[in-house]
Amino acid sequence: MSRQLGPGPAQALARLALALYFVSCVWVGASPLTNVIASYSGSNFLSGFSFFVGDDPTNGFVNYVDQNTAVSSNLVYYRPDRGTFIVGVDNTSVATSSRGRDSVRLTSTVSFSSGLFLFDIVHMPTGCGLWPALWTTGPNNPNSGEIDIVETVNNRPGNSLSLHSGPGCYSAIKRTQIANYSSLTCANNASAPVPNTGCSNSVRGAMYGGDGFNQMNGGVYALLWDAGGIQIWMFPRSSIPSDVTKGAPDPSTWPTPIVSFPFYCCSASNFAYNTIVLNTDFCGNFAGPTFLKTCGSGGNFTRDQSFDACEDFVKNNYSAFNEAYWEINYFKVYSVDSSKYPVSCVPLVQSRLIDGSAGSRVDWPGTKASARPGPICPANGRCRSSLQPLSASARSLLAPLTTDDCFPAGKPSFNTQNVPAGTCPKVSMAPQLVSSLFSLALVGVVSLFALL
Structure with a gap:
């Protein structure tokens, strides 16, 4: 009788690192303002x-x-x-x-x-x-x-x-x-x-x-x-x-x-x-x-x-x-120090070409507490983030964190706004704290190891 094998140690570690990065993103800036x-x-x-x-x-x-x-x-x-x-x-x-x-x-x-x-x-x-x-x-x-x-x-x-x-x-x-x-x-x-x-x-x-x-x-x-x-x-x-x-x-x-x-x-x-x-x-x-x-x-x-x-x-x-x-x-x-208190927190590892067709998937983790979606996907347009698209293997590791979809192009409230195709600018990545940079480095190392 055969049994199904779970993810290997490297893959499990990669998933854990990604999760830790996402959590650190939620933590960034959770401090009072006093100046x-x-x-x-x-x-x-x-x-x-x-x-x-x-x-x-x-x-x-x-x-x-x-x-x-x-x-x-x-x-x-x-x-x-x-x-x-x-x-x-x-x-x-x-x-x-x-x-x-x-x-x-x-x-x-x-x-x-x-x-x-x-x-x-x-x-x-x-x-x-x-x-x-x-x-x-x-x-x-x-x-x-x-x-x-x-x-x-x-x-x-x-x-x-x-x-x-x-x-x-x-x-x-x-x-x-x-x-x-x-x-x-x-x-x-x-x-x-x-x-x-x-x-x-x-x-x-x-x-x-x-x-x-x-x-x-x-x-x-x-x-x-x-x-x-x-x-x-x-x-x-x-x-x-x-x-x-x-x-x-x-x-x-x-x-x-x-x-x-x-x-x-x-x-x-x-x-x-x-x-x-x-x-x-x-x-x-x-x-x-x-x-x-x-x-x-x-x-x-x-x-x-x-x-x-x-x-x-x-x-x-x-x-x-x-x-x-x-x-x-x-x-x-x-005063607001964006290096300590970014409103928007987008993991740098999650970046790819986004197809603007109706209903297409945007694999883009939300911001703090998953409250923010990814960018608009204009009908028949394309938006590109600042890094290269991820490989299929890397995308599979991010699957648990990617829940937002493009807004369907067929919605009247979208079509009547006359938003030109391809107008999304590059996403402005908020500066991260040392803990986030450490987590990002950890993600890169273990993900490369897992994909070898």
Whole structure:
């Protein structure tokens, strides 16, 4: 009677080494961040910002005022009884400026190309005619990137979180996040049915924005941006992680983010030198055309009719803006060392030519806790990683770790995005720690020995 032989010692050792490498990849960066590189809070909040006073580039019915006007009009002030800072709008008079109602748009005086950003907000503007936003933007927008962290409109619940870029930046399709996504092309397109939406994501839960957010005493929005990608979380006041309140945040322990944007089919260089922007707009390209839908009585109306109704409402109904203010505990930015804390962790040994045909297999281990997939496989396109394809024997050793598939080309949500074939850039491999490099060396040695 014959018996089936299991894998030999060398093959078993190779599999063990591969598993150990994958585990070390999960461990990489699991440490708190402690180096604060920028902090905005209390009576000194404005010291890190400048006031934008130009015409609104998004066609809002708004008059952005300078610091002296904002202070004298009580649009910005410190609340010592609460230790918070207020950034509001004019809610005491009919708007007389031809540009619109007085408001404030702040821009940080320093720019960032990475970091963990924490925004502790007690209250955000809410109400009809409003378009408040917390975002980052680089020079020559959108070519250095734009990250929309908070963007609400009129009295619609939830939050819109989008990324905008120059040409050639696409959002990975398969990813683990809470938000729904509606667009995968991050480059702005003024001729699209909904212009310049970028890589758009949205959450409709009331707690994420507007009145629902305010009723729970706000919370913390967190943006993690490093060489591996961009992630955004929101923690309600009652659920802020203890590591955040202790000043040593550790995103590796946090739950699923609202938005996850790994830099797979978008070079990290598309996002650089961004400043933090906080503003409250009126009407404009977002709140204007949706005003009658969300704040009107319904029925049929044109885009221009909705714009006109919004501007008329904003001009004359100053008492409608009593809730149109930001109340802020702090904004804080921690430095992120990608050699110690990569968001994305792709084993260097797993690299091969990926066929972009419908339903083809992508043998690509996920990132931390298998939460990240491989890159998009465009229909009829091909993506190549930075190393040569693995041999069939080596692939068989990796089989237990390869679970992600290409997104089927037949999905309507894929085909309608018009992603050109062959546009995936080379994957940017995150720097590894010494333990990971040791494991990689071990993988190479034992795998070669096993395949001899």
